[in-house]
Amino acid sequence: MSGEQRFKYVGTRPIRHDGLDKVTGRANYGADFTLPGLLHGHIVRSPHAHARILAIDTSAAAGMPGVMAVITGDDIPKTTARLMMGEGGFDLGDMGDNLLAHDKVLYQGHAVAAVAATSPELARAAAEAVAVHYEVLTPVMTIDQALAAGAPILHDGLTTKGQPAAGVPTSPTNVAMRMELKRGDVDKGFAESDIVVERTFTTPMVHQGYIEPHACVARHGEDGQIVVWTSTQGHFNVRDCSAGILGIDAAKIKVIPSEIGGGFGGKIPVYLEPVAIALSRKAHRPVKLVMSREDVFRASGPTSGTKVRMKLGAKQDGTLVAASASLYYEAGAYKGSPAGAGAMCAIAAYRIPNFFIEAYDIVVNRPKVAAYRAPGSPSSTFATESLIDEIARRLNMDALDLRLKNAATEGDQAPYGPKFGPIGLREVLAAAKAHPHWTAPLGANQGRGVAVGFWFNAGMNSSATVSVNTDGSATVVAGNPDIGGTRVAQALMVSEELGVPVERVRPSVADTDSIGFSDLTGGSRVCYATGMAVIEAARDAREQLKARAAKMWGTDAAHVGWDDGTAIPLNGAGDRTPLTVNEIAAKLAHTGGPVIGRATVNPPMAGPGFGLNICDLEVDKETGVSRVVRYTCIQDVGKAIHPSYVEGQMQGGASQGIGWALNEEYIYDREGHLENPGFLDYRMPVASDLPMIDTVLVEVPNPLHPYGVRGVGEVPIVPPLAAVANAMRDATGVRFTDLPLSPPRVLEALATD
């Protein structure tokens, strides 16, 4: 598809259809739903990070007035089932064990029992009355502890999958997976390098920090029919995970998604829904479960803390010749960190002929990690982009020129295998060079850093229908929860195809009964893959409208063309008056009945995305406190359907990355108790911490999508870690390799420098 496409609606900035409800407080989120006879659930959570469950006595709780059900791990079947999704999938056995522990608790906050009662207070009191007897075990809190000889083992049955390292026991172990990526001869590459830089980097475990806690309501009917109302990134995923874990047919469960108050990957797994179903089944009444903020921090899925040892070699002229890296990613309580993705992204921005990268997935007594925006990429990219900065300094080269010299481009083979199609990294770098920020003078105690970032983006399955109403307005229905403006983008696509003004298109997110299967809102795939389904469905509807026009004209459909909402006669149709959508729509009942366009898609690939950030940081060298004073995000977005929401993705991702770089972290004591399970001490950026965040949208069309769309939601969080740290290096002369750059850490480094 060429970049010359012209659009009428795509690229404009209409007000989103769901906006009014959101600014007036009418929109319903996960915790807003209620039903007659609703019971309130409460989850009993482990106070220990690592312990064997010896016994659970629920009798006192079950006997309390108002308590209608008490369940434990015994009510969640142990399963070996997996749920496939894209390349990967979910181990439903682990997921079920995470819902309610069966034998061991693996982190502080791990659920062990749940109660349902007639009020939240009664439920809380009953939860306190559940007596759990534990044999407390030594917790494994860090990568080093997990790898140490003689380390306590979290899972007796765990073996190292993938490409285990030679000579290391693969069972029992805390190393769930090891993988390698290699090309060329890395030793030779380093030997040929004029300079070699090598360091070890660490990033802390951090949370997505969505403002809405997890919440759901489940109703289990006596006939086994189940309805779940929930805030999720993927209601089909909730359905299929719940069905798989509970061992029931997916057709028995209907999941109705609420509006969702942020997810960033964290609302992909199920934490509550199967538990609410099991409680409702036992209580014969609907049950609501809502996490507290503390529960969210302790027991939903943050992203991995990581340790990355990396080495880069370059020629005097800046040509990169070799890279090697060892990546260690915490998976939390169960296998499945994004270490592999971290490895695949680490050097994806550059052509490096010789590399060797190994990645380890390591279980520790922390909550099981979940996806967080470009999972795996920010941590490994932090290492790469810090070392690239160091090479530029050592060679006295401009940081952008060095990157341009080595930047991957169309036709290059990505480190993870396939050849890149058209990608916009060079265009992004060129836009950075041209941006006034790059050459603006810095103030006292300020430094500037730059970094790039890469993410694959995902394709996967989506469904959509487009109905044309008899008045010529249209309805588009898809199956992806809208976390940040995807509905308005879908409406714009329908407008573009049908020529119906965007305010006459109603976009909506349907439940699992009302639309075909759709993979979750994640992988930056909604505008891309679901967008593709919407466009195809709209085109399907358009073809049907053309056929109706043909019928009205008494000609063949092949003689009908389409131009901006109007059927026009082509050669062979004679001298007909063009028919507008409204005119065709008004006659639908007489020309064959309703028009519904439909499409399902499953693109195996998506167009990868690159972004770049420029950060100016001001550092108080007497206290170590730093502030971001200027920030610019530049990204290849393929084609921006609604530019405001694309900019918003970039600004939001950047601010999350800035928080990760500067202050956010999970702080555990030695026993494995989380010390900062609240916003006050977790320290996400507040409005006064940040400047305006400038955005530049570079549009290198993605040939895999009819409009050229690329996923845009995840790339933005990849560059900030290194952009901030490189700015800190520029401001202070110190290379920081451990995040966050909190004031005590900065001051200490400045003192010893």
Added chain:
Amino acid sequence: MPKLHVQTSVNGDTLDFLCEPAETLLDVLRNRLNLTGSKEGCATGDCGACSVLLNDRLVASCLVLAAEVDDQRVLTVEGVARGDALHPVQQQLLEHAGLQCGICTPGIVVAAKSLLDHNPNPTETEVRFWLAGNLCRCTGYDKIIRAVLDAAATMRDDRSRVSA
């Protein structure tokens, strides 16, 4: 323990409710009065999603006891628009795409309205510090701040038009 009977004004309506003595205003608004526009992001005063005005003062309703509002005046997000006229803050948030998931939006609307009631001509820095208790994880604040500044400007324009 008998429930307390509270009579109060919410969004201009005089109404009664029964509540537990330790129940928060947020819980009563959401669970007893069906005013679910105020959101719970933390229940400990840290996120601002539950912001309401209590006698014209911006507060976190999760840190107010419902019993306290007897005889007082409460304004929630549901009461900010007048009929079909959105408050300029609401309108500008829509125009600027100052919301993504929208869970923080009710709190932002109430807090920003309160700012503009106090200070019709705030600087960017003043807006940022006034809203520092309203966490937004989606937007990076940029578009929210611009929306509030533009809302202030439209309100000033309207006022000068009226006085002219």
Added chain:
Amino acid sequence: MQTTRYEAPATVADAVRLIQADPDARLFAGGTDLLVQYRMGVHRPSAFIDLKRIPELVGIAVDARGLRLGAATAAAVITEHREVSRLWPGLVEAVHLVGSTQIQGRGTIGGNLCNGSPAADTTAPLIVNRARCVIVGPEGERIVNAEDFVIAPGATVLQRGEMLVAVLIPRPAGRTADAYLRLIPRSEMDIAVAGAAVSVTLDAAGVCTAARVAIAAVAPRPLLVPDAAQALIGSTLDDESLRRAAAAASAAATPIDDKRGTVAYRRQVVGVLTRRAASMAGARAGAQK
């Protein structure tokens, strides 16, 4: 199960009677500490005794002798008061730092003091401004200096049945001003990692004739540091005396390591804050006629 009562007495005497009768009842001002602690299960009081309907506890009075702040006066009411901001800019800065706009709409000066946190932002400025705390209990009224009010983390001089009614601050002498600075990693919404309040009086020649320095979040309670004040008195707040004041503040600090900061960091930074607050206070005092 929760059986907490809610009471809203109209007089100090009624409030005193209620808390004397029931030691598990808690006085409730803005609730911004109390309700968070309640939510976290730190305590389960038998009753919340709301103080905001007692007229004596709410409001600000400034006269020739000085300032009276009702204990249950919300932070936002104080920061909006022009005269108080003019006379005690450091104290008002501290009040303005407490939490967010929402927290300031509720949190009170008395609650900040009575909560007894070592990191409370307003206690150190009250100390340097020679605030006196008016306490009423079953035995009547007594007055305690602000520096003696908090005795340990979470503990104050208040005895069973006693409550804080007001704080009194003498009107500052001529060419006297205060300043308060705290360190937090973010720009807002954080509990102080370290804090320093300084009040100085200058003579016509710019020589410091009186000074008080108090530090926060670096000791079990907000601490008056006479040595730091001594370093300033007699000087023109030159670099050397500021440096000595900073050193004295660091030396007086006995911080702990916790999730908010390390011992070494807090000790060092409290000196930096003391130095900066002293020069800010000096500049303000010097600007007066």
